Amino acid sequence: MLLFDYGDLIEENVPISNLRIRSRKATLSDCTCFLRPGLDICVLSTPQGTEDSSDDENQDPIWVDAKINSIERKPHEPKCTCQFYVSFYVTQGPLDMAKKTLSKETVLVQLDQISILQNLNGSLVKMSITVGNSLRIAPVLHVPKFSAIQKQHLVIDCIVNLRHKVTELNNAGKNISTELGRAKVSLKIANSDNARLLGQLGRAEKEREALKAELEEMKKVKDKVVDEANNLSFKEAEES
Known part of the structure; x- marks a missing residue:
């Protein structure tokens, strides 16, 4: 893989398992038919109990990996008011989630703070470099399975x-x-x-x-x- 970093073009070997597509926002149908305890998700929150957390109370919320511990279901009238209790992964990064440690703290979040993880299911990936430090990944063969x-x-x-x-x-x-x-x-x-x-x-x-x-x-x-x-x-x- 070629990475564009502050003007330098770097070639780096990145396992396909370390790549994933931008997570999509959770919907009402996800709450009804997909989200459940034990599922890995992305949560928009301050990084509590992670390596990136600090004592600063004014931290801006960021997307962090977490696991759903439990869900308190409520009627969707008209929007979702269910309460999701999640634990953040201590190490945030491309490591296999099965090998990552969960924080002991439990945080309450709402559906609008949750995004669904999207993994690359295929080995053929086309890379294109953009201006700045970002890398755009366009999967050639990607069929969610x-x-x-x-x-x-x-x-x-x-x-x-x-x-x-x-x-x-x-x-x-x-x-x-x-x-x-x-x-x-x-x-x-x-x-x-x-x-x-x-x-x-x-x-x-x-x-x-x-x-x-x-x-x-x-x-x-x-x-x-x-x-x-x-x-x-x-x-x-x-x-x-």
Whole structure:
């Protein structure tokens, strides 16, 4: 391989296993059907627990290799809010990841901080030198391949995730049905209470009307007694 380094053209033997294509950003479908514990990924974060880490709290985030420890799945409504717990590789570089040491620290990241590793699956690679210190790699033969076990794991993960979502939907449906049943019972009780209160109100109106009629009758009797008493006093005064 020819490398262009600060104006110098250097020839260096680089194993094909040390090369990889730019990692692609993870998507919602990756979260559902691909990302799983134990998978190696790239994470946009400060290099905690790696050889490149330092005590400076104001480090700019960079892409570092990591492994997923666990995933806390959450509904995609509408975007992914799942929480990925990852550990960074202590040594960042082209070494075989099976031989690299993981940091004991666990870091929480989101889907938008994750990129999927893309390896070169083929030995024919065309190199072209660009201005500066970068090397552009254009694979001639590159067809992403998954082993039978990887395909089986992907299918199983997709089935598990789909079953998990179906279970969540079923539970949500049961909760809605339960709440609807409670609402119907509460409405029935409220209607019964309203009917009882309306009945009490009707009886109270009738009692009020009866009391009003009785009061009017008592008033008439009182007026009659007063008139009779006045007439009797007037007659007694005339006779005397």
